[in-house]
Amino acid sequence: MELRHIRYFLAVAEAGNFTRAAQTLGIGQPPLSQQIRDLENEIGVQLFHRVPHGAELTAAGIAFRDEAKGAIAAAERAKLAARRASQGETGRLTLGFTASGAFNPAVSGTIRRFRARWPDVDLSLTEMNSNLLLDRLMRGELDAVFIRPGLEDPKNVRMRRLPDEPMLIALPARHRLAAHARLPLSALAGEPFVVFPRTVGLSLYNDIVGACRAAGFELNVTQEAPQMTAVVNLVAADLGVSIVPASMAQVRLEGVTYRPIEGEPLVARLALASLRGKRSPLTENLESLLPRPKTYDDH
Numbered sequence: 001m002e003l004r005h006i007r008y009f010l011a012v013a014e015a016g017n018f019t020r021a022a023q024t025l026g027i028g029q030p031p032l033s034q035q036i037r038d039l040e041n042e043i044g045v046q047l048f049h050r051v052p053h054g055a056e057l058t059a060a061g062i063a064f065r066d067e068a069k070g071a072i073a074a075a076e077r078a079k080l081a082a083r084r085a086s087q088g089e090t091g092r093l094t095l096g097f098t099a100s101g102a103f104n105p106a107v108s109g110t111i112r113r114f115r116a117r118w119p120d121v122d123l124s125l126t127e128m129n130s131n132l133l134l135d136r137l138m139r140g141e142l143d144a145v146f147i148r149p150g151l152e153d154p155k156n157v158r159m160r161r162l163p164d165e166p167m168l169i170a171l172p173a174r175h176r177l178a179a180h181a182r183l184p185l186s187a188l189a190g191e192p193f194v195v196f197p198r199t200v201g202l203s204l205y206n207d208i209v210g211a212c213r214a215a216g217f218e219l220n221v222t223q224e225a226p227q228m229t230a231v232v233n234l235v236a237a238d239l240g241v242s243i244v245p246a247s248m249a250q251v252r253l254e255g256v257t258y259r260p261i262e263g264e265p266l267v268a269r270l271a272l273a274s275l276r277g278k279r280s281p282l283t284e285n286l287e288s289l290l291p292r293p294k295t296y297d298d299h
Contacts, residue, residue, distance in 0.1 A: 003072070005038070008036060045060040047060060047061035085281070092124060092282075094141070094143045095146075096147075097127055098130055100204075103247040106291050114289055133146075144274040149161075149203060159273050164268065168246050168259060173255050174238070181260075183260075185266070186216055194225060232253060274287075
């Protein structure tokens with residue numbers, strides 16, 4: 001039994017006449033009659049009484065009509081569901097982000113716009129460090145991840161760059177250097193540093209180490225923290241100074257202050273990563289909302 005048989009049957013049932021139903025359907029009356037006979041033969045019952053001026057439903061036809069309407073409605077819903085899924089309007093998107101990236105307005109704004117535009121998508125969010133996010137992306141456990149990228153892209157990973165953000169110096173509020181409106185990195189020489197482990201944020205860690213070396217000193221790490229928010233908390237506890245992405249200044253803790261870096265700018269990179277061979281309407285819709293991304297490789 002095909003959907004067209006059901007549609008032909010419903011047309012005759014509504015018109016009460018084979019000729020009028022054929023005109024409505026845009027087919028000849030003899031082919032329509034044959035299609036109805038084929039349907040009746042398949043079901044094994046008579047659906048219509050042929051009367052001089054048309055056709056009347058039998059008891060079996062009335063029962064079949066009620067179920068047939070539901071079948072057509074279900075088919076239309078299925079068709080609509082398939083179309084919506086193909087356009088990324090439904091489905092499930094698994095999205096990862098770093099703890100510091102979550103504070104970046106580009107990340108939170110993109111997620112907010114996505115939820116507002118496609119509310120029927122099941123959006124699953126995961127927070128962890130960049131290395132773990134990339135690992136889960138490569139295993140197919142996440143569809144896309146906001147990470148701190150290195151200078152080279154991992155193989156088979158497509159990076160969509162977001163605007164870089166400046167880095168700031170985080171100081172204990174009563175630190176002697178807090179009296180300055182801006183500070184060169186060289187002013188931090190010899191200061192105890194609070195940082196996240198190199199294994200947690202490799203690219204950002206290396207950028208900070210490289211910038212300090214360029215300023216003439218080696219990083220004096222005295223305390224590590226697992227996340228950027230924890231770094232700020234430890235700076236507020238007067239355990240040392242740090243260098244953090246500017247978006248972390250949203251963390252307004254008593255006991256910590258932020259100062260711009262004077263001289264050569266130091267920036268934190270951020271990108272949305274997805275697998276090249278796993279493109280989907282959902283990730284494409286997400287990427288369409290990114291704020292004018294710079295692209296490493298747009299192939």
